[in-house]
Amino acid sequence: MNKLFEYIWVLSLAVFLYWFASFFISQAKKDLATAPQQQQDMAMTASQPMASVTPSLGEKLFKSNCASCHKLGTKLIGPALSGVEERWAAAGDYQGISAQDWLRRYIRNWQDPVKAGHPYSTKIINYDPSAMTTFPQLTEADVDSILQYIN
Numbered sequence: 283m284n285k286l287f288e289y290i291w292v293l294s295l296a297v298f299l300y301w302f303a304s305f306f307i308s309q310a311k312k313d314l315a316t317a318p319q320q321q322q323d324m325a326m327t328a329s330q331p332m333a334s335v336t337p338s339l340g341e342k343l344f345k346s347n348c349a350s351c352h353k354l355g356t357k358l359i360g361p362a363l364s365g366v367e368e369r370w371a372a373a374g375d376y377q378g379i380s381a382q383d384w385l386r387r388y389i390r391n392w393q394d395p396v397k398a399g400h401p402y403s404t405k406i407i408n409y410d411p412s413a414m415t416t417f418p419q420l421t422e423a424d425v426d427s428i429l430q431y432i433n
């Protein structure tokens with residue numbers, strides 16, 4: 283009788299160990315299988331700011347933030363914005379910063395280029411006595427989207 287219990291005990295221990303080992307092996311296999319997928323997911327999140335620059339986002343942002351003062355083809359309170367990138371590009375680089383970057387800075391906070399003495403922006407602030415709103419909350423991608431919509 284004692285021997286029988288011993289067999290049963292040893293057998294159940296073996297079964298338990300087998301189950302335990304196969305559980306861990308299957309977990310390890312699963313981790314290996316999902317690792318490349320996770321890397322891919324991370325790569326996709328890292329490149330998302332690029333992906334979110336779209337003219338349709340730009341249109342939405344323009345209508346909610348800029349349309350009260352700007353139209354594309356005709357002047358309103360502010361100048362017509364069509365061709366704005368070319369106008370800034372024609373003004374050229376300043377202090378080692380590209381014309382495009384100055385334009386982006388101007389849109390987020392026009393005081394930034396004006397304080398830096400950027401010639402085109404200091405000229406344009408005399409356009410209208412009412413000042414343009416500042417938009418520090420707009421991200422780089424937001425501003426790029428708006429410019430894509432304008433052009």
Ligand code: HEC
Binds near residue numbers: 363
């Ligand atoms: C409260 C009115 C107002 C709002 C809102 C406004 N602007 Fe302006 N904007 C102006 C005025 C006025 C000027 C001309 C400069 C001046 O007189 O200060 C100007 C100038 C500009 C210029 C330079 C134009 C050129 O010909 O070089 C750009 C670019 C510009 N705004 C973009 C925007 C964008 C983009 C938005 C929305 C995110 C916006 N503005 C919202 C009033 C406004």
